[in-house]
Amino acid sequence: xxxxxxxxxxxxxxxxxxxxxxxxxxxxxxxxxxxxxxxxxxxxxxxxxxxxxxxxxxxxxxxxxxxxxxxxxxxxxxxxxxxxxxxxxxxxxxxxxxxxxxxxxxxxxxxxxxxxxxxxxxxxxxxxxxxxxxxxxxxxxxxxxxxxxxxxxxxxxxxxxxxxxxxxxxxxxxxxxxxxxxxxxxxxxxxxxxxxxxxxxxxxxxxxxxxxxxxxxxxxxxxxxxxxxxxxxxxxxxxxxxxxxxxxxxx
Amino acid sequence: xxxxxxxxxxxxxxxxxxxxxxxxxxxxxxxxxxxxxxxxxxxxxxxxxxxxxxxxxxxxxxxxxxxxxxxxxxxxxxxxxxxxxxxxxxxxxxxxxxxxxxxxxxxxxxxxxxxxxxxxxxxxxxxxxxxxxxxxxxxxxxxxxxxxxxxxxxxxxxxxxxxxxxxxxxxxxxxxxxxxxxxxxxxxxxxxxxxxxxxxxxxxxxxxxxxxxxxxxxxxxxxxxxxxxxxxxxxxxxxxxxxxxxxxxxxxxxxxxxxxxxxxxxxxxxxxxxxxxxxxxx
Numbered sequence: 001x002x003x004x005x006x007x008x009x010x011x012x013x014x015x016x017x018x019x020x021x022x023x024x025x026x027x028x029x030x031x032x033x034x035x036x037x038x039x040x041x042x043x044x045x046x047x048x049x050x051x052x053x054x055x056x057x058x059x060x061x062x063x064x065x066x067x068x069x070x071x072x073x074x075x076x077x078x079x080x081x082x083x084x085x086x087x088x089x090x091x092x093x094x095x096x097x098x099x100x101x102x103x104x105x106x107x108x109x110x111x112x113x114x115x116x117x118x119x120x121x122x123x124x125x126x127x128x129x130x131x132x133x134x135x136x137x138x139x140x141x142x143x144x145x146x147x148x149x150x151x152x153x154x155x156x157x158x159x160x161x162x163x164x165x166x167x168x169x170x171x172x173x174x175x176x177x178x179x180x181x182x183x184x185x186x187x188x189x190x191x192x193x194x195x196x197x198x199x200x201x202x203x204x205x206x207x208x209x210x211x212x213x214x215x216x217x218x219x220x221x222x223x224x225x226x227x228x229x230x231x232x233x234x235x236x237x238x239x240x241x242x243x244x245x246x247x248x249x250x251x
Numbered sequence: 252x253x254x255x256x257x258x259x260x261x262x263x264x265x266x267x268x269x270x271x272x273x274x275x276x277x278x279x280x281x282x283x284x285x286x287x288x289x290x291x292x293x294x295x296x297x298x299x300x301x302x303x304x305x306x307x308x309x310x311x312x313x314x315x316x317x318x319x320x321x322x323x324x325x326x327x328x329x330x331x332x333x334x335x336x337x338x339x340x341x342x343x344x345x346x347x348x349x350x351x352x353x354x355x356x357x358x359x360x361x362x363x364x365x366x367x368x369x370x371x372x373x374x375x376x377x378x379x380x381x382x383x384x385x386x387x388x389x390x391x392x393x394x395x396x397x398x399x400x401x402x403x404x405x406x407x408x409x410x411x412x413x414x415x416x417x418x419x420x421x422x423x424x425x426x427x428x429x430x431x432x433x434x435x436x437x438x439x440x441x442x443x444x445x446x447x448x449x450x451x452x453x454x455x456x457x458x459x460x461x462x463x464x465x466x467x468x469x470x471x472x473x474x475x476x477x478x479x480x481x482x483x484x485x486x487x488x489x490x491x492x493x494x495x496x497x498x499x500x501x502x503x504x505x506x507x508x509x510x511x512x513x514x515x516x517x518x519x520x521x522x523x524x525x526x527x528x529x530x531x532x533x
Contacts, residue, residue: 052423053423054419054422054423075423075424075425076424076425078423080423080424082419082420088416088420089285089415091285092285092416093285093467093470093471093473093475093476094412094416094472094473095472095473097472098412098472098473099416101409102409102413102416102420102421103424104409105409105410105412105421105426106421106424106425106426107424108409110406110407114409136471136472137471138471138472154420
């Protein structure tokens with residue numbers, strides 16, 4: 001059987017003695033579009049940071065592409081798109097071309113040259129996300145939706161096999177959110193990139209994802225969207241830690 | 252006006268040193284500004300002063316012939332490593348490293364100056380720069396340092412830019428942030444030590460940040476910002492050195508004033524052209 005892209009076994013992580021994640025076990029099979037749902041403060045972002053090696057678990061082990069995370073070197077296989085609002089340095093005058101090139105920095109490695117092959121790849125990736133007209137504009141002057149496309153291109157340029165997105169559509173308008181999911185489906189279907197998307201937007205996830213996991217301190221649910229829809233209000237309120245009216249969520 | 256600078260040895264060395272620091276100070280300054288570390292240059296320049304005072308003191312007491320340039324550089328590099336460590340210790344209060352290092356630098360300077368029997372004109376030159384202070388050996392040392400700095404920046408350019416733009420993403424993609432930070436701050440320390448003879452301790456951070464602030468107003472993209480910063484840095488150094496010489500003013504002062512005038516012009520021109528564009532589209 002093919003190795004899962006990510007596997008987590010009995011993962012526990014505490015921050016300042018407060019348990020954030022407790023006994024998490026799950027696998028991400030190759031080729032899925034997995035949505036991670038959960039309330040704010042439920043540990044969704046922590047889960048991602050553990051997979052990216054930005055945090056180390058207190059207990060348990062993580063394997064990436066079949067290798068223990070401690071020995072994993074091939075970080076170019078994993079692309080990461082963070083919540084754009086928090087992460088990048090807004091005053092930084094970089095063009096779209098420069099930002100997307102940054103996605104290749106780690107892959108090219110120290111003391112090696114950026115060649116015309118790399119340049120072609122960067123331009124091709126900018127084209128793939130539909131930003132060719134803006135290649136030499138400053139990123140700071142673009143709209144939220146356009147910036148998000150640029151950040152996806154930055155992650156795609158290293159040809160990742162797994163793309164991790166943390167609340168990628170926060171602050172992006174409805175029309176662009178739709179285009180954004182079209183792009184994700186194209187990456188998933190045509191390029192066979194495994195997707196892991198963190199969101200609190202339940203409705204969009206049941207519409208687009210192939211797999212859903214629910215995280216609130218521990219793993220509450222793992223299944224496909226139709227199974228998720230059969231969950232009772234009682235299951236959901238247990239998961240969110242407070243009473244939930246499923247009708248309200250369908251709006 | 253340039254003739255004197257090319258005719259007399261002592262002026263020529265200052266002039267060529269000025270041209271070198273007109274490149275390396277804004278080059279490093281671009282990264283310092285975008286990473287919001289402008290005050291670190293100030294902290295390190297005061298540590299460099301402590302090193303220079305130490306060199307002058309040792310020289311006076313024991314006549315060992317230590318060049319103050321080298322003792323300044325040694326202190327500056329040690330201070331830079333210490334800043335990086337402090338920033339790791341006080342993760343939530345990273346700016347705390349700056350007053351600690353800055354006051355430490357001033358404190359040590361005062362002690363060594365007093366031990367070396369007080370102020371003299373040489374020290375005044377270190378504080379505000381001088382048009383005649385650069386010796387031939389200083390010039391060659393600074394030339395060597397400049398070449399090394401430019402080469403290292405060239406080699407690690409992509410890593411530096413990627414880390415400065417979005418540290419979290421850079422680390423997630425597998426870049427070793429700690430090593431690159433340390434390398435960067437050591438380079439900064441070297442640039443400051445190299446610049447002090449011409450612009451002075453109190454004004455060296457201005458040459459690293461003002462040309463960048465000017466260039467930021469008009470540049471499109473990071474590479475362009477570096478190029479413009481160096482152009483503005485060179486203009487400030489050349490005009491500042493020549494006018495400093497003819498009016499007998501320490502060049503640190505004239506270089507900073509020229510930089511500020513360019514900054515004001517850039518802000519004014521941008522406003523004017525922006526207003527004109529909006530009028531045309533109406």
